[in-house]
Amino acid sequence: MGKKERGKVWLAAGGLVINEKGEWLVVKKRYGGLIGKWSLPAGFVSQGETIDEAAIREVKEETGIDCRIRELVGFRTGVIRGDISDNMAIFTMEPIDSKQEVVPEQGELYEAAWMSPMNLKDHPLASLMLKEFTAESLKNGIPYLDGLNPGNVFEYTSYRLFINK
Secondary structure: OOHHHHOOEEEEEEEEEEOOOOOEEEEEEOOOOOOOOEEOOEEEOOOOOOHHHHHHHHHHHHHOOOEEEEEEEEEEEEEEOOOEEEEEEEEEEEEOOOOOOOOOOOOOEEEEEEEOHHHHHOOOOEOHHHHHHHHHHHHOOOOEEEOOOOOHHHOEEEEEEEEOO
16 A cells, blocks of 8 residues: 555554564564564555454564464654654464464565564664563563654654553
8 A cells, every 4th residue: 555545643562472482573674664674564454454463464464474363562753844744553473373484474574573572672773662662571661652753764754652461
C-alpha cells in the first residue's frame, strides 16, 4: 500500500516474536527510515483485516515464520511533520513450529534472524523501539515513554511508545 492510499492516518502492526530459547525474531529492512537497522517485523494493516491478522501476515511475509498472537504488548504513536498520524500496535507472538526456518523476504529485507534481547539492548544497529523493548523486558519498568526521537529521518513532531508491563 502506497503512502497516498494510506491517507493521513496510518495503522500498522508489528510482531515481537519470541522463540522457546527466549530469542527475538528481528529483521533488517532495505528501505525507509529503518534501512540497515534491526527492527521488528511490521507493516501496514490492509483493508478487510484486523490489526492482529496484519501482524501475523507481516511476520509471515517478511520472515516465513508462522505465528500465533500471545498479547498486545505495546502501542507506538507519532505525528510526522505535524500532519500524518502514524500508529502501530505491537504484539508478542510465538512461532507455531519451532523448527521452521527463517526465510527473509529478499525485496524488503537484508536479513532476518533470531537474536538474544541481551545482544540487541545495546546493539549499534538496533532501532530505538527495539532498544526500548529490550530494556523494558530486562527491567520491567515504565509503561509510557515520551520525548523519544527514533531519528530525524522520520520527521516526527510527536512520538510516544506505550509498553504494557
